[in-house]
Amino acid sequence: MSNSDHSESTSPSLWLAKPWWCQPWSILLTGVVVIAASWFLVERIWLTALAVMGITIWWFLFLVLVPAAYKRAESP
Numbered sequence: 001m002s003n004s005d006h007s008e009s010t011s012p013s014l015w016l017a018k019p020w021w022c023q024p025w026s027i028l029l030t031g032v033v034v035i036a037a038s039w040f041l042v043e044r045i046w047l048t049a050l051a052v053m054g055i056t057i058w059w060f061l062f063l064v065l066v067p068a069a070y071k072r073a074e075s076p
Contacts, residue, residue: 014070027062031055 015023038051 014067022062024063027059031059 020026035048035051035055039048042048
């Protein structure tokens with residue numbers, strides 16, 4: 001086994017280093033709840049659309065960009 005293979009197998013996952021409230025499932029669930037709540041509480045499409053845009057940006061940031069940056073930082 002080469003050094004690069006060994007470092008990849010022993011490097012901790014980004015998600016193992018995060019608490020339960022910062023796991024992918026909790027991020028997705030919170031976003032869905034916020035979007036649903038915005039519709040059921042105010043029933044305004046424009047407000048729900050704003051919530052969807054904000055949640056989509058939040059998801060992209062924390063579920064796509066942060067893990068990619070973590071992976072780049074971990075690779076030699």
